[in-house]
Amino acid sequence: MENVVLITGATSGFGEACAHIFAENGWNLIITGRRTERLEKIKSKLIELYSCKVLTLNFDVCIEKDVKTAIESIPVDFKKSIKILINNAGLAVGRGPIQDGSTDDWNRMIDTNIKGLLYVSHAVIPLLIQNTEGHIFNIGSIAGKEVYPGGNVYCASKHAVDALSKSMRIDLVEHGIKVTNIAPGAAETEFSLVRFKGNETTAKSVYEGFDPLMAKDIAETIYFVATRPKHVTINDLVIMPTAQASATVLHKKA
């Protein structure tokens, strides 16, 4: 089998858009997420559109033994061809002052954004090393570069992703494995719906008055970075909506 990209959190947003752009360009896919029905629907669509090979893995990145079992279950022909890992699964839960925060929300963000990314990386990196080439994309955030009011634990989790990207790059350089940290600003996906626990009005209001990034913008950027020559690595990339100057400065039309 030819090139395989493994994308976590491919049931919506950036992950789903990445699946499309890689498949469109001849890649085969391993796509993961917790929502089985969505995964299977996306798989059928990808095969119909691009005639690619697609393996779905249904697991929660927070559960270490499930991550290990899922990655071990990958058939050898897929395993031998994994060239890219996109550590994308992640979320924010809640937004508000730290003194009013919910420890359950904090645990979900830390378990998913930091520990989940580590569990997946721990299981997949040996395969990349074995395949003697590889590229890991860690989806960080502008929240991993700056902090903003009410962002506290989400920002901390994405600062951890930023640090892990730097560390992985050092640890993996001798294996020729590239590590790219992608740090987007406001992008309209299901992110805010999850953050505001299903409140559609609040979620929608986040993106009103300006043109946010769309999932496709991130997928196209990742694909560009992934297709640089072997001797070129883009280590770290901040990508913002034009209306957003920083984590806290967003120019909204009245």
Ligand code: NDP
């Ligand atoms: P979405 O909510 O649209 O997608 C998140 C994806 O992560 C889903 O496929 C979801 O799948 C998966 N996921 C979440 N938790 C888990 C879990 N415990 N186990 C397995 N999969 C999980 O949001 P985005 O596409 O916007 O987010 C993708 C990444 O980008 C996240 O890491 C987010 O923090 C980051 N980001 C987002 C920005 C934005 O403004 N949208 C900006 C900067 C960074 P399922 O629910 O099926 O498990």
Ligand code: 8X3
């Ligand atoms: C998501 C973007 O600005 O809500 O990482 O933190 S932001």
